Amino acid sequence: MLPSIPTIPRLISAVAQRYADRVAIEDGPTRLTYLALDALRLEAARALMSMGVEPANRVAIWAPNCWEWIVAALAAHSVGATLVPINTRMKGAEVADILARSGSRVLFCIGDFLGVHYPDMLAARLPSCVERVVVLRGAHPDECSWEAFVAEAARTPPEEAKQRALAVMPQHLSDLMFTSGTTGRPKGVMTTHGQNLRLFAAWSEVVGLRTGDRYLIVNPFFHAFGYKAGWLAGLMCGATIHPEQIFDVEAVMNRIARDRITFLPGPPTLYLSMLAHPRRSTIDLSSLRVAVTGAAAIAPALVKRMRDELGFRVVTTAYGLTECCGVATVCSPDDDAETIARTAGWALPGIEVRCADASGLAVPPGTPGEVWIRGFNVMRGYFDDPAATREAIDGDGWLHTGDIGELDRRGYLRITDRLKDMFIVGGFNCYPAEIERLLCEHPAVAQVAVVGMPEERLGEVGKAWVVLKEGVELDEQELIRWSREHMANYKVPRSVEFVQALPVNASGKVVKNALRARGG
Template identity: 50%
Template structure:
């Protein structure tokens, strides 16, 4: 059991992310900050590398407030490029590595990014060629820096690239090495002056939502918000100096970047970045690097637990495991503690518009509490549950989760209408999630407003059905969506991942014993895996399409 007296004292955090590398160097200097392949840096060395990247940004012409996009997988270059640019007042715009060129170009153009950091050859893709040859409008993009090149080689540094799109700016391509060399002529005093000019209220990043309900929106966050939030979060989840944190969550995602990179710098934790999640590799690296912290969606932990070679790897260093989703089975929490040997387990809830975190369930909570709630709101964070008319509901009543606090976004970039819809005039953020607060103040997320469907006049919430399905011994993952029905208007359709064959008739009978009849899915489909985005979030749109198409084939 953890307690306040066991929590080590940490130095007061810096005022801005620009000051974070130097803060970490001063606080944790000789501790290992990063292990990436053969490269191992202390916090003191990491500060030096980030300072070099900051001078390079100045040499390239990056000005305070300029947007710099980063379209690349997890690596030490990602970390140094991002924090170097942010350290001289630039605004970071991470781009999803799964995006197609048109999607990436849309974010680059709408954010106004003037510089792009990317790669050549990641998973066989030349991101530079894919983007500049896509015919897409790249807006104000003026320079591209290739962090790593596993392809045919970067063109001579500074050579213009003529996009076949409609960009008004001519973009040049630079290798990472040449980018850093150019920074050598920038005086250190100029970098320090730029660093000192960054204020807590300045924008630090614009993270684009996944766009599951339409066009993605750019969520704006300030330096002060991120520092304060992840100082609080890292304390609550018990990160501490000397921990070794396997960073499998992608850095382009709020959680990967902020609960990963920023939290490690704040707490003196070693970063072990992983570019691609592969269970075989993860098991090997967890044993070889004595990993003590692992965080990810439930599928990451299911993969480890079910891997046939797990017992041959020494995972005894693992002490902290973090996960979160609408449905986390109690059995999964128990297996993480019992079979993976991690005594400290937490669940959490957040969204990009809240800086990535709203609540955290304590690491010493019992398994049912961890599985069925996402814990207590963060300090200085308010949570309320409201009905469709905005009236606040009492404990135990489900409704929309609304959040108010210092970390709620300042708004969506260039989208005042969406900002006004999401962030109410008195500062409350409408999350679009359905939840319940219990008598203790613990929050449970039960569904998304948009996922609810109506069966014969009765509201059905998929997450409730999914939670029941996940208690079946043969089901490891489940998703339920609503599909049109001539008689009832809508019915539930379940997609399940199983460890052994299970018939639809059996599952129908099994769920009828546990749910009201209108909640029982009318169809069950077994799939190899459920569609999830890079952050582990379940993507229901393709499942809805599949359910509709299946109905059409049957009719």
């Protein structure tokens, strides 16, 4: 691990010198050494400067995992811009909203992905703040390709880009990551270069990410797990990054065998799928060393099977949220299977975790309370939303997570419930208020309530209870098809039940516990 580095552009300069000809990224036929990566990010930074991107401007990326994503992100960081990662599952209207609210000036996006040409989804909705759209792969003739973008670098001297990168300070924003909330609209979480680098240096040390690791990143780069605990941590440590665009269990296992992957984080769904695959015993997974999971509860038996049947020497879990740069607690690799499965570990150095009662007092060990986090990793606030920031972070600097948990006498955290209605589908956070807002845009829907229901493979999936407008008809499959066209796939309810009225309490609030009790 390198000594403390204050900013991401300075980090990349340092690792380029330290690891030089070691391969930094291997993505299909593209193999970039650390020196080549440094040169590409400076070239892309010059191109952004030629386009007029200034410090503190926003630059968005809407694309699956690929080497261009990393170069574009590092270029944005290097010119002092704030990176805005966008979920590839989002549809045009959702993306346009984030672009407009963030004021992003440049958008990097994929061309064709999962049977859709992504720029087409924005064609009629592109906000006026977006001055340039750069298509990373598969640009149509009338679109700006990655190659055309890079050609813009010729208009900015290399020395100017180097000076701009040196002007970036640890306290400057590195990213603006939009996460949903109970208001039903995504909120932009602001974090800085310094806090992210400090956090993931500590995380990497605990989980055992090290120089020479071959890191297969299935977690999407638009998520903190794939971005910060993913390629950023990997580059900090001198690992080789192997981006994977979609999760196909057999393709992942074949890539592990072919590329001798050593480091494979992911949600429990990933490992369960590998264990259940009929050809697992015929594929060489012996290179695997470290698994880091989270986002959903796991059973002690799964930890044991990951060690015994998948060959992981290290299996650990962590807990965090976007508002604390992605992580706050982590288990030690030498913890027993029960601890790794039942807890989310202990707070990393410089971070405090408290379980508090309704009055804000810390509850005794073993007693449930709302999980609060305080430390250097807590976000700088929600973008352009001081009211929501004040609601989330109190006057003493505690971030109120909305999760219910308990600390044991060792200081290990166990998440027991969610104060908010959030549920997790295969590792993706789903917020009912946001899904309900989107469903209410259907012309036949009068009222709707969404709750998370248990599901074996994904952990939880959404179910919608719908009250239709008078005199209209709508069936379950039609509403699900409509949902797939208007929201990210993981948000789409897996089932719909039509009701005459939703159960409400005396104040008129929907009683979601009553809906959960009805089951699937």
